[in-house]
Amino acid sequence: MEMSSKLLERAVAEISQLPGIGKRTALRLALHLLKQPAEQTQLLTSALQKMRDEIQFCRQCHNISDVEVCEICANTSRDRSVICVVEDIRDVMAIENTNLFKGIYHVLGGKISPIDGIGPSQLNIVTLVEKVKTGNVKELIFALSSTMEGDTTNFYIYKQIKEYGIVTSAIARGIAVGDELEFADEVTLGRSILHRVPFENSLKSS
Ligand SMILES: [Zn+2]
Secondary structure, three states, rough: OOOOHHHHHHHHEEEEEEEOOOOOHHHHHHHHHHHHHHHHHHHHHHHHOOOOOOEEEEEOOOOOEOOOOOOHOOOOOOOEEEEEEEOHHHHHHHHHHHHOEEEEEEEOOOEEEHHHHHHHHHHOOOHHHHHHHHHOOOOEEEOOOOHHHHHHHHHHHHHHHHHHEEEEEEOOOOOOOOHHHOOOOOHHHHHHHHEEEEHHHHHHHH
């Protein structure tokens, strides 16, 4: 795309690095900002910069947080003996939106995927096993997407914690195979948590 301004060209090139944003959309966004008062761009860039510089990951559950321990982990009315294991932060948001889960979370940061070069050591699995070892955990709920990678990850964790004899369950498969959690509607997702099944059963049915 030939542009009369190198400055515009550079801004468009940067914006179009974002997922789902092509060059055309990037140009539209850049031109939109140029039409707005300069303060608008200032607000946008400083919000992004501040987020990037200051955001933290909860040291207990690895959820995104503004402080060392996230709001969910810090909430004393949540049941710490029930841990919902999810792939990423978006899953925490989706489940929180159902308002049906009162336990705490553990964010793995992805799932085991040899094709993408992601092994167990790149995920937050050790800290999860450590939590189980403390003896304060009664149940782990696997809420990963029902893909092959999700199943592999569940099973890997299951093997690690099996000896501690806690209850392990998997969310009910009302969610179609391969669907990502964040796209499930709240009612379905809420139900699938309430109607969770023993993990061993989920192994037989899949
Ligand atoms: Zn937390």
